[in-house]
Amino acid sequence: MAKHETPLLDQLESGPWPSFVSDLKQEAERRAKNEAGVEYQIPVDVCEDILGILELSFKHGRTHWKHGGIVGVFGYGGGVIGRYCDQPEEYPGVAHFHTIRVNQPAGKFYKTDYLRSLMKIWDMRGSGVTNMHGSTGDIILLGTTTPQLEEIFYEITHNMDQDLGGSGSNLRTPSDCIGQARCEYACYDTQALCYDLTQEYQDELHRPAFPYKFKFKFDGCPNGCVASIARADMSFIGNWKDDIKIDQEAVQAYIGGEFSPNAGSHAGRDWGPFDIQTEVIDLCPTECMWMEGKDLKINNKECNRCMHCINVMPRALRIGDDRGLSILVGAKAPILDGAQMSSLLVPFVKCEEPYDEIKEVIENIWDWWMEEGKNRERLGELIKRQGFQKLLAATNIKAAPQHVQEPRSNPYIFWNEDEVEGGWNRDVNEFRKYHQR
Numbered sequence: 001m002a003k004h005e006t007p008l009l010d011q012l013e014s015g016p017w018p019s020f021v022s023d024l025k026q027e028a029e030r031r032a033k034n035e036a037g038v039e040y041q042i043p044v045d046v047c048e049d050i051l052g053i054l055e056l057s058f059k060h061g062r063t064h065w066k067h068g069g070i071v072g073v074f075g076y077g078g079g080v081i082g083r084y085c086d087q088p089e090e091y092p093g094v095a096h097f098h099t100i101r102v103n104q105p106a107g108k109f110y111k112t113d114y115l116r117s118l119m120k121i122w123d124m125r126g127s128g129v130t131n132m133h134g135s136t137g138d139i140i141l142l143g144t145t146t147p148q149l150e151e152i153f154y155e156i157t158h159n160m161d162q163d164l165g166g167s168g169s170n171l172r173t174p175s176d177c178i179g180q181a182r183c184e185y186a187c188y189d190t191q192a193l194c195y196d197l198t199q200e201y202q203d204e205l206h207r208p209a210f211p212y213k214f215k216f217k218f219d220g221c222p223n224g225c226v227a228s229i230a231r232a233d234m235s236f237i238g239n240w241k242d243d244i245k246i247d248q249e250a251v252q253a254y255i256g257g258e259f260s261p262n263a264g265s266h267a268g269r270d271w272g273p274f275d276i277q278t279e280v281i282d283l284c285p286t287e288c289m290w291m292e293g294k295d296l297k298i299n300n301k302e303c304n305r306c307m308h309c310i311n312v313m314p315r316a317l318r319i320g321d322d323r324g325l326s327i328l329v330g331a332k333a334p335i336l337d338g339a340q341m342s343s344l345l346v347p348f349v350k351c352e353e354p355y356d357e358i359k360e361v362i363e364n365i366w367d368w369w370m371e372e373g374k375n376r377e378r379l380g381e382l383i384k385r386q387g388f389q390k391l392l393a394a395t396n397i398k399a400a401p402q403h404v405q406e407p408r409s410n411p412y413i414f415w416n417e418d419e420v421e422g423g424w425n426r427d428v429n430e431f432r433k434y435h436q437r
Contacts, residue, residue: 079164137175187238
């Protein structure tokens, strides 16, 4: 029989989708039976009490978790999120319920023995509840007690050669897509860059000293499988400088129905015959594509890398060969000033070791943000408050046409008098002469 009655939570099991409530009940039952003979280091009824405290929160319409001060492991200021229950007498299993963030492998590649080793540690020293993965990318271990923090840290670092991730006002765990390991569209080695920057900025990752959190995310191509443009203070998005490659015979094969569009992802659904005009050309956001007879033409100078045409006809269209990445800055979810998408800062840079050109941009941004940023102000909010031109000055990047989305929609670029030949007086005089005429 369950330790706590949970009628409100039970409703969450009634839908057609898998329920975390069912998972917690299953884990509570497994821990109670302990058929594997695990020597639990935290209360056995931890999962029962998770259900109980959550039911109470539903009943009262407010949380019963509280942040009870700073807990962590020696030498690190991040990686552990302290959490306590405000009803420890009634729910002793979750009196402490700290979260540990574990730095995920690049590309999230695992071996089964790695996962088994991690779960063995967590089964004994934690609740057994995990989140694979958090929005930052970490392996999230949900729920342990203060005495177990150092024990878990020792075991994963010494026995598994694994590190904690970031939490607090620091560099959060860098996160990347699967990249060139599996994806033909990747324009740079996301895993290599992610790993290099993770190693380079260990102090920034483990010892909080920033105004607020800071996230790197690495998308190998503009498809953005990591959604860096929406979630990262610095987004690294794969790009190319030359033309999209076209196989005209394959274009005709799509038109003639020999190849299925969208790599066959709509197999089993009859969408009718493929229409390249309707499904590709008319959907181009910059209208840079057209047909000349049987040949598909692309004005590559107008292409904004939306990837739609390549995704629809992958056997006919391929990314260019002159590959690198674009750096965008300032994305975040709603915190102080609403959600923001990244803004383009570096239109194109080659991604080659030791990545000095990329690191110079990063460190210039950090210097400016740490000097000018307010407490709990993300980079995007600082840019919005002080202006994009201040960012360009801080990073020594010259204004470029690519910084402007469309004429007069974001006119934040201005020039100082000494930057314009003849100075502003010449321009004012010309303006006056024009109107006098």
